[in-house]
Amino acid sequence: MSEMNRRADPAPSRWSYRVHRIMLTPLYRRLLRVGIPFSVCFLAAASYLSQADVQESIWLTISDLRNQIESRPEFTVRLLSVEGASPGVAEAIHDSFPYRLPASSFDMELDDVRRAVEALPAVSAAAVRLRQGGVLEVQVQERQPAALLRTREGLKVIDVGGVVIDTAPSRAARPDLLVLTGEGAAAHVAEALEIKRAAGPLQLRLRGLVRMGERRWDVVLDREQRILLPEQNPVRALERVIVLNESQEMLERDIAAVDMRLAARPTLRMRERAVEGWWHVRNMGVGTEEQ
Template identity: 40%
Template sequence: MRPLSAGRRGSRRGPRRDPAPSRLRYRLNRIWLRPGVRRAVNIGIPSLAALLAGWTLIAQFDARERVVAGYEALREAVVRRPQFQITSIDVPDVSADLAEQIRTAAFVSLPANSLEVDVASVRDRVEALGAVERARVRVLTSGVLEIRAIERVAAVVWRSDQGITLLDQGGTWVAEVDSRLRRVDLPLIAGNGADGHVGEALALFAEAAPLRERVRGLVRVGERRWDLVLDRGQTIRLPERDPLAALGHAVALETGQRVFAREVTVMDLRDPRRPILRLSPYGKEELARIRAQAAGEDA
């Protein structure tokens, strides 16, 4: 019997194994080479397991309450230190009434801890006051909560259906007063919608400076135009457009001819091309008498 050749003996062996890895193994190997995955497996999972084990142990032995209580005690010891205590509130450079309003609006109970006081919220509450334009809040090292406020300056007194109010130059509410006599130093405006035209009203008051001693105030009529009210029941009716020029004309007439020293009750300038003077009953009688006398002399 002939022996098998070497080639034939080798051909009877099984197929040779492919040294290349499988597709799944290749993908898993690529994922493992990522630094984030390796850190998560080597560090993250053990840390999470240790944390869960520790928390379970703490909860099992009822130690969680003791940890929370210890944290609260440590926090209390820190916040109660003297250097963190606020003992007073300082509101400089404002009136006494406004300072009291600011202290109330700040809503900080003394003594307070500076770590627990939200200065931004305090500032917002202070700036919500109508009499405060802007405010700055800070805690000083001396234990003082300093609130510096820019006070709105009242420019006019506004009388409306809702009462008597002080307004600044922009028409913003400043304060309420119970009587006009509280601020006789300020000009008076009245009527619905007058608060929206404070700047124009102040310009008219400035134009009427030669009549300052006789001016009683400005009245907004129909939310469209102004009437300048003088003493002795006299009124200057101003037009809707360009009231400043019309008032300047009226002041010039009064300065040159003393119109309001006569029996004039109304100077109507609503139509600048045709000003109208309205006389009092006595003035009308005197005018009729003068005309009749002039007519008799002419006859």
């Protein structure tokens, strides 16, 4: 058979077949359509942005846009509103506010404002939020005065947890508060308040409580009388004294103290002049018998 009559083989070559198969794969077609153009654009942008003058221009533009946004009236805080605080605490919050108004809300850290408010002795907790109209609202939960603590520095107003809230110039300035003193008194305010509530008929005579040896309380009454309470169940011991006083008018007599530290054996401590009077009467009685 001659060369002219030989028919060409219609099957593709091995390499042509492989190239054709690769061109038909989705990954390769996606690479050609997306990957290569993206790589070219990325390299061009990186080359452009790597220039120092271009970077400086971009940062200046961003800074200018940020200043324009932050200085807009809707983002400006003009007023500090304090809710739930007494006038004195509200004034202290305004004085301790860490920012000068008006100021941009973007320049304020609300957590810093909250911590500054909660650092005040009279504040137990605070919540801070931004309101419409450029108002920064501070919701305050104040500590409630529970007692007066007498120290070497003077009278301190404390809450039920023993935290010092304020100072008192004198006892007469807060006649509604119980006076406490002694080592460890501030750590047991709740127990002292229970004793005060149990005092009942002795409320008008009650002058304060003294913490003794950091273990127990002495109830101080007028006329220099004391009730020595035990370490355990002091309220119950005080109630026993009140019952005895109501039945026998024990505290109306010339005694210095009622010792309830031993529950099974309450003890009365007479005043020195009462003891002397008792000895005088006894001696006179003995002399009369001898005559």
